[in-house]
Amino acid sequence: MNEHPAALRVGAWSSLAALLASGGTLVCCALPALLVxxxxxxxxxxxxxxxxxxxxLSEHKxxxxxxxxxMLAAAGALQWRNHRAPCPVDPALRDACLRTRTWSRWLYLASVLLFLTGALFAFALPWWTVRG
Known part of the structure:
Protein backbone atom coordinates (compact mmCIF):
# COMPACT_ATOMS: atom_id res chain seq x y z
CA MET A 1 0.00 0.00 0.00
CA ASN A 2 2.99 2.36 0.48
CA GLU A 3 3.93 2.27 -3.19
CA HIS A 4 0.83 4.15 -4.33
CA PRO A 5 1.63 7.47 -2.62
CA ALA A 6 5.18 7.19 -3.98
CA ALA A 7 3.82 6.60 -7.48
CA LEU A 8 1.58 9.65 -7.13
CA ARG A 9 4.56 11.74 -5.99
CA VAL A 10 6.49 10.59 -9.06
CA GLY A 11 3.54 11.62 -11.22
CA ALA A 12 3.41 15.03 -9.56
CA TRP A 13 7.17 15.56 -9.95
CA SER A 14 7.06 14.48 -13.58
CA SER A 15 4.25 16.96 -14.22
CA LEU A 16 6.31 19.71 -12.59
CA ALA A 17 9.35 18.75 -14.71
CA ALA A 18 7.17 18.83 -17.83
CA LEU A 19 5.89 22.26 -16.81
CA LEU A 20 9.45 23.56 -16.46
CA ALA A 21 10.53 22.02 -19.77
CA SER A 22 7.55 23.41 -21.64
CA GLY A 23 8.11 26.77 -19.95
CA GLY A 24 11.55 26.70 -21.55
CA THR A 25 9.88 26.62 -24.94
CA LEU A 26 8.19 29.91 -24.10
CA VAL A 27 11.46 31.50 -23.05
CA CYS A 28 13.28 30.34 -26.16
CA CYS A 29 10.71 31.22 -28.74
CA ALA A 30 7.43 32.80 -27.64
CA LEU A 31 8.84 35.58 -25.46
CA PRO A 32 11.23 36.94 -28.12
CA ALA A 33 8.51 36.77 -30.79
CA LEU A 34 6.04 38.53 -28.53
CA LEU A 35 8.50 41.31 -27.70
CA VAL A 36 9.33 41.89 -31.36
CA LEU A 57 18.05 28.21 -26.67
CA SER A 58 16.71 29.91 -29.80
CA GLU A 59 19.41 28.38 -31.99
CA HIS A 60 18.64 24.91 -30.64
CA LYS A 61 14.86 25.22 -30.50
CA MET A 71 9.05 15.18 -20.81
CA LEU A 72 5.39 15.75 -21.67
CA ALA A 73 5.09 12.23 -23.05
CA ALA A 74 6.65 10.73 -19.91
CA ALA A 75 4.46 12.84 -17.64
CA GLY A 76 1.38 11.95 -19.67
CA ALA A 77 2.20 8.24 -19.44
CA LEU A 78 2.62 8.50 -15.67
CA GLN A 79 -0.61 10.49 -15.40
CA TRP A 80 -2.45 7.82 -17.38
CA ARG A 81 -0.92 4.99 -15.39
CA ASN A 82 -1.89 6.58 -12.06
CA HIS A 83 -5.28 8.04 -12.95
CA ARG A 84 -7.16 5.10 -11.43
CA ALA A 85 -4.60 4.00 -8.85
CA PRO A 86 -6.20 3.34 -5.48
CA CYS A 87 -5.72 5.88 -2.71
CA PRO A 88 -5.18 4.90 0.94
CA VAL A 89 -8.20 4.13 3.09
CA ASP A 90 -7.24 6.63 5.81
CA PRO A 91 -9.34 9.77 5.18
CA ALA A 92 -6.47 12.24 5.57
CA LEU A 93 -4.19 10.25 3.27
CA ARG A 94 -7.00 9.70 0.79
CA ASP A 95 -7.71 13.44 0.64
CA ALA A 96 -4.00 14.17 0.17
CA CYS A 97 -3.85 11.53 -2.57
CA LEU A 98 -6.84 13.01 -4.42
CA ARG A 99 -5.52 16.55 -4.00
CA THR A 100 -2.11 15.52 -5.37
CA ARG A 101 -3.77 13.78 -8.29
CA THR A 102 -5.84 16.89 -9.11
CA TRP A 103 -2.87 19.26 -8.87
CA SER A 104 -0.79 16.92 -10.99
CA ARG A 105 -3.47 16.84 -13.69
CA TRP A 106 -3.74 20.65 -13.75
CA LEU A 107 0.04 21.03 -13.90
CA TYR A 108 0.14 18.64 -16.82
CA LEU A 109 -2.57 20.51 -18.70
CA ALA A 110 -0.77 23.81 -18.08
CA SER A 111 2.41 22.21 -19.42
CA VAL A 112 0.69 21.12 -22.61
CA LEU A 113 -0.76 24.61 -23.10
CA LEU A 114 2.65 26.21 -22.62
CA PHE A 115 4.21 23.75 -25.06
CA LEU A 116 1.56 24.43 -27.69
CA THR A 117 1.94 28.19 -27.25
CA GLY A 118 5.70 27.91 -27.67
CA ALA A 119 5.27 25.68 -30.74
CA LEU A 120 2.86 28.19 -32.24
CA PHE A 121 5.40 31.00 -31.94
CA ALA A 122 8.43 28.89 -32.86
CA PHE A 123 7.16 26.92 -35.82
CA ALA A 124 3.60 27.71 -36.94
CA LEU A 125 3.63 31.52 -37.07
CA PRO A 126 6.99 31.82 -38.87
CA TRP A 127 5.84 29.25 -41.44
CA TRP A 128 2.51 31.06 -41.86
CA THR A 129 4.08 34.49 -42.31
CA VAL A 130 6.53 33.18 -44.93
CA ARG A 131 3.73 31.55 -46.89
CA GLY A 132 1.33 34.51 -46.49
Whole structure:
Protein backbone atom coordinates (compact mmCIF):
# COMPACT_ATOMS: atom_id res chain seq x y z
CA MET A 1 0.00 0.00 0.00
CA ASN A 2 2.99 2.36 0.48
CA GLU A 3 3.93 2.27 -3.19
CA HIS A 4 0.83 4.15 -4.33
CA PRO A 5 1.63 7.47 -2.62
CA ALA A 6 5.18 7.19 -3.98
CA ALA A 7 3.82 6.60 -7.48
CA LEU A 8 1.58 9.65 -7.13
CA ARG A 9 4.56 11.74 -5.99
CA VAL A 10 6.49 10.59 -9.06
CA GLY A 11 3.54 11.62 -11.22
CA ALA A 12 3.41 15.03 -9.56
CA TRP A 13 7.17 15.56 -9.95
CA SER A 14 7.06 14.48 -13.58
CA SER A 15 4.25 16.96 -14.22
CA LEU A 16 6.31 19.71 -12.59
CA ALA A 17 9.35 18.75 -14.71
CA ALA A 18 7.17 18.83 -17.83
CA LEU A 19 5.89 22.26 -16.81
CA LEU A 20 9.45 23.56 -16.46
CA ALA A 21 10.53 22.02 -19.77
CA SER A 22 7.55 23.41 -21.64
CA GLY A 23 8.11 26.77 -19.95
CA GLY A 24 11.55 26.70 -21.55
CA THR A 25 9.88 26.62 -24.94
CA LEU A 26 8.19 29.91 -24.10
CA VAL A 27 11.46 31.50 -23.05
CA CYS A 28 13.28 30.34 -26.16
CA CYS A 29 10.71 31.22 -28.74
CA ALA A 30 7.43 32.80 -27.64
CA LEU A 31 8.84 35.58 -25.46
CA PRO A 32 11.23 36.94 -28.12
CA ALA A 33 8.51 36.77 -30.79
CA LEU A 34 6.04 38.53 -28.53
CA LEU A 35 8.50 41.31 -27.70
CA VAL A 36 9.33 41.89 -31.36
CA UNK A 37 5.63 41.81 -32.30
CA UNK A 38 4.88 44.44 -29.68
CA UNK A 39 7.70 46.62 -30.98
CA UNK A 40 9.85 46.05 -27.93
CA UNK A 41 13.01 45.07 -29.79
CA UNK A 42 15.08 47.20 -27.43
CA UNK A 43 13.70 45.28 -24.47
CA UNK A 44 14.56 42.04 -26.24
CA UNK A 45 18.13 43.15 -26.90
CA UNK A 46 18.48 44.14 -23.24
CA UNK A 47 17.12 40.76 -22.22
CA UNK A 48 19.56 38.95 -24.52
CA UNK A 49 22.43 41.09 -23.17
CA UNK A 50 21.44 40.16 -19.61
CA UNK A 51 20.81 36.47 -20.37
CA UNK A 52 22.91 35.43 -23.40
CA UNK A 53 21.81 31.80 -23.01
CA UNK A 54 18.55 32.80 -24.69
CA UNK A 55 20.41 32.91 -28.00
CA UNK A 56 21.59 29.32 -27.49
CA LEU A 57 18.05 28.21 -26.67
CA SER A 58 16.71 29.91 -29.80
CA GLU A 59 19.41 28.38 -31.99
CA HIS A 60 18.64 24.91 -30.64
CA LYS A 61 14.86 25.22 -30.50
CA UNK A 62 14.33 21.81 -32.10
CA UNK A 63 16.26 20.16 -29.26
CA UNK A 64 14.43 22.27 -26.66
CA UNK A 65 11.07 21.26 -28.10
CA UNK A 66 12.17 17.64 -28.45
CA UNK A 67 13.19 17.52 -24.80
CA UNK A 68 9.95 19.21 -23.74
CA UNK A 69 7.91 16.78 -25.86
CA UNK A 70 9.71 13.81 -24.29
CA MET A 71 9.05 15.18 -20.81
CA LEU A 72 5.39 15.75 -21.67
CA ALA A 73 5.09 12.23 -23.05
CA ALA A 74 6.65 10.73 -19.91
CA ALA A 75 4.46 12.84 -17.64
CA GLY A 76 1.38 11.95 -19.67
CA ALA A 77 2.20 8.24 -19.44
CA LEU A 78 2.62 8.50 -15.67
CA GLN A 79 -0.61 10.49 -15.40
CA TRP A 80 -2.45 7.82 -17.38
CA ARG A 81 -0.92 4.99 -15.39
CA ASN A 82 -1.89 6.58 -12.06
CA HIS A 83 -5.28 8.04 -12.95
CA ARG A 84 -7.16 5.10 -11.43
CA ALA A 85 -4.60 4.00 -8.85
CA PRO A 86 -6.20 3.34 -5.48
CA CYS A 87 -5.72 5.88 -2.71
CA PRO A 88 -5.18 4.90 0.94
CA VAL A 89 -8.20 4.13 3.09
CA ASP A 90 -7.24 6.63 5.81
CA PRO A 91 -9.34 9.77 5.18
CA ALA A 92 -6.47 12.24 5.57
CA LEU A 93 -4.19 10.25 3.27
CA ARG A 94 -7.00 9.70 0.79
CA ASP A 95 -7.71 13.44 0.64
CA ALA A 96 -4.00 14.17 0.17
CA CYS A 97 -3.85 11.53 -2.57
CA LEU A 98 -6.84 13.01 -4.42
CA ARG A 99 -5.52 16.55 -4.00
CA THR A 100 -2.11 15.52 -5.37
CA ARG A 101 -3.77 13.78 -8.29
CA THR A 102 -5.84 16.89 -9.11
CA TRP A 103 -2.87 19.26 -8.87
CA SER A 104 -0.79 16.92 -10.99
CA ARG A 105 -3.47 16.84 -13.69
CA TRP A 106 -3.74 20.65 -13.75
CA LEU A 107 0.04 21.03 -13.90
CA TYR A 108 0.14 18.64 -16.82
CA LEU A 109 -2.57 20.51 -18.70
CA ALA A 110 -0.77 23.81 -18.08
CA SER A 111 2.41 22.21 -19.42
CA VAL A 112 0.69 21.12 -22.61
CA LEU A 113 -0.76 24.61 -23.10
CA LEU A 114 2.65 26.21 -22.62
CA PHE A 115 4.21 23.75 -25.06
CA LEU A 116 1.56 24.43 -27.69
CA THR A 117 1.94 28.19 -27.25
CA GLY A 118 5.70 27.91 -27.67
CA ALA A 119 5.27 25.68 -30.74
CA LEU A 120 2.86 28.19 -32.24
CA PHE A 121 5.40 31.00 -31.94
CA ALA A 122 8.43 28.89 -32.86
CA PHE A 123 7.16 26.92 -35.82
CA ALA A 124 3.60 27.71 -36.94
CA LEU A 125 3.63 31.52 -37.07
CA PRO A 126 6.99 31.82 -38.87
CA TRP A 127 5.84 29.25 -41.44
CA TRP A 128 2.51 31.06 -41.86
CA THR A 129 4.08 34.49 -42.31
CA VAL A 130 6.53 33.18 -44.93
CA ARG A 131 3.73 31.55 -46.89
CA GLY A 132 1.33 34.51 -46.49
Missing amino acids: TLGAGAALSSLVAAVPQLVW AAVFGFAAA
